[in-house]
Amino acid sequence: MRASELHQVIGRLPGVTGSAVWKAGEIPTGDLGGRGGPVGPGLLSASIATMEQGVETMGLGQIAEIWFVTENTQCLAMRLGQWQAVVVGGLTMDVDSVRDGLTDLLAKNAESDA
């Protein structure tokens, strides 16, 4: 599945209002429910990737997932092999089920890549 298709499927996960998907060495695609405009997915992905790089540089290993919450948004970022995805949703989004769904999708995609 290509990143744009994956983004479509992720968008159907319950509670998800936006997402960005990318494969290492490729441009992040998606939309964050209109937030941040066309730059939004790239900016959020790059910010998370910067954090990953910092963590790796410190020798703490590779981040498998990041979750954060703001006053109105939850965000979950996951990596599986070469694939990474960032999803955003409201405070009611069930992060556990989204995590399961996302892991499943990314794993399938990584398998089909292989």
Add this chain to the structure above:
Amino acid sequence: MRPSEAAALARQALADGDSTLARSVAERLLAEFANYPPARLVRALLAEQANDTDAALDDLRAVTSAEPTNAEARAVQARLFRRRGDTDRARMAARQAVELIPREPEVLESALEILNLQADSLDTSAAVLARVHLNCGWPDLAERHARAAVSESPERVDVRLTLAEALWRLGRLSACEAECRVVADQAEECVRAAVMRAHILSERGRTAEGQELLDRIGRIDPEFREARELLGTLEVHRLVLPDAVEIAMPPEVLRRSNGSVEAAAERSPADGIQPPASLGAHPTPAEAQEGGGREDRAEMPGESADQIQRSQPLEKLPGSQAQGVEAGRVPLTDEEVTVSTEPLSLDHVAEEPDSPAAAETLADDVASESAPESVAPADEAAAETTFSTFDWARHLIEQSEWTEAERVLTDIVTANEPDVSRVDGLLLEAVAHRELRGPAWKLLGDHYMQTDRPQAAADAYLRAANVAGRTAQ
């Protein structure tokens, strides 16, 4: 009035015995730029005259933190230490002053007097040899002696800085960066080290960070004197040196100066900062090598031949903005846009301005110049196509065909061109044009993500978002 002119005015007033004017100008400068070394030095000299040793030493600490190789500051420090009865430190500072090879005879005399030596009885230390070689444009020799000097006096920040600069001129950027860090530990406001670090960041594709660092230098060195001197030796770089600032002097200061502003301006240190004046003393890293061309730099340790070859097309291509903008720099800031939107000098294309074929012919010329003779036909065709696309993008930008230019730039990024630095260069040229800035920053972010540089990508996307925000407003 430029800050350097004002500082020269203050020095002249000090020399003429007009302490009030000197103080007034220095304080005015420091109100604007709290750590401006020439103003701090004037204030230190005034404090020295007033026997306020502590205040003078405080100011000198700031001067030597920003400019560890300022021989005059070291000489004044030496006098002040001696006045305090601290002979050891006085001699150490005086020796540093001498080893920094001061241009002003009075500075040398003052230091020699403390050392109780005649100029011809000075022994030639490794630190002196390192400075001499660096000033002569022999960075490889400078490096050898600077390393010896560092092992003799590891605490000497000026020696470390000489070593860092020698490494920088040799193109050994990683080693230079490490030395710059050590310098920054001891002299956290060291302008020269910061300029080298800014350049190194930009060379690694972290141009926005490098630019930010360079902009911060403006608080200490508002005319970017050291940055101009160092970066002026490079054939091409991606940093933008902001325009020189002016400082308003109170009318009474201008009146009291009795026209000495013009005279001071003639003696202004800023006059010595233009690249041509400093090129002789500080040849480019490439020129520093025997027979120094860009090709020679490819053999330098720490910089791969690949890196050098990548940067060549940007410099060679007529119409590359790297040629049109002074010292090969590419404008980045909003302020630069008015300058950068001048028509590009796409010489070949200009002969037939509306002909895309002209750009392609040019591309073919350049491709045949640059491509190795043994290249396979398929690769040759690919190279021609690549050159054409890049030139076509430049041509469209020159013709102000923004929509089409954006489309071509998008194609280039999407194609994930393997020559990363060429794409970097093209997009950095594009962001200089107001009409393209938003999409170009976004494309630059995409390109940085493709090439695994997320920090630079985040910065580029942020800039794109800011442009979009401003446009929406």
